[in-house]
Amino acid sequence: MVIDIPFIWTALKEIIKALPLTLMLTVIPLIVGFFIGLVVALIRVYEVKGLSAVANGYVSFLRGTPIIMHVMLIYFGLPMLLQAVAPKLAISSIPVSVFVLTALSLSAGAYLSEVIRSGIISIPKGQAEAAYSVGMSTFQMMVRIILPQALSQSIPNFTNIFIGFLHTTSIAFIVSERELTGAAKIVASNNLKFLEAYIAAGIIYWVVTILVESISLLLEKKATSYARGGVR
Numbered sequence: 001m002v003i004d005i006p007f008i009w010t011a012l013k014e015i016i017k018a019l020p021l022t023l024m025l026t027v028i029p030l031i032v033g034f035f036i037g038l039v040v041a042l043i044r045v046y047e048v049k050g051l052s053a054v055a056n057g058y059v060s061f062l063r064g065t066p067i068i069m070h071v072m073l074i075y076f077g078l079p080m081l082l083q084a085v086a087p088k089l090a091i092s093s094i095p096v097s098v099f100v101l102t103a104l105s106l107s108a109g110a111y112l113s114e115v116i117r118s119g120i121i122s123i124p125k126g127q128a129e130a131a132y133s134v135g136m137s138t139f140q141m142m143v144r145i146i147l148p149q150a151l152s153q154s155i156p157n158f159t160n161i162f163i164g165f166l167h168t169t170s171i172a173f174i175v176s177e178r179e180l181t182g183a184a185k186i187v188a189s190n191n192l193k194f195l196e197a198y199i200a201a202g203i204i205y206w207v208v209t210i211l212v213e214s215i216s217l218l219l220e221k222k223a224t225s226y227a228r229g230g231v232r
Helices: 005-045 052-063 067-085 096-121 125-133 138-153 155-175 180-191 194-227
Strands: none
Touching: 005 052, 005 096, 005 155, 005 180, 005 194, 052 096, 067 096, 067 155, 096 138, 096 155, 125 138, 138 155, 155 180, 155 194, 180 194
């Protein structure tokens, strides 16, 4: 067996067309998931009565089950729920990407809530006490003192989750979303050159991952410099 090197370049040019969809399926769930995770993390940190158990169950279930299962549950279950609530709603007109984004956003919220929560509880309690002593409210203390430090310390974990979800988007192909891995499979099937097509897809994933890691490193340096008293 001989690898067709020129075809790798041909496949790469075709597969990279799916990169915008892949990035959309990565970035949007992480943005939505961040806000879900922030709310869930605060509920768990402050043990809000009546909501803490729900938040714990949400995190436990979504972190304890495969993301591919979340996609399938939302893909098959959400239309049934919507049809029951609004029988006249045209379910078929809803893009598949909406169901995928919903599933990935819920999954991201569970994982990010743990990252945010661990960042919050890592901040010494003395800082919160000092904030209260100068008259800050809990909201002011959290926004001005705790969250900036917690989030800056969590940059490596955020980066890992971003990269993980970038790779996780490949499961969207099971519901006919043509992201990078799906595009590679189509190219491979059309040309019967599976190895070359997947090498091309791997190169794209690798390059994007390197870019994300580089941006993360810059953010870590900025955050560290700021914490020490000034931005370089």
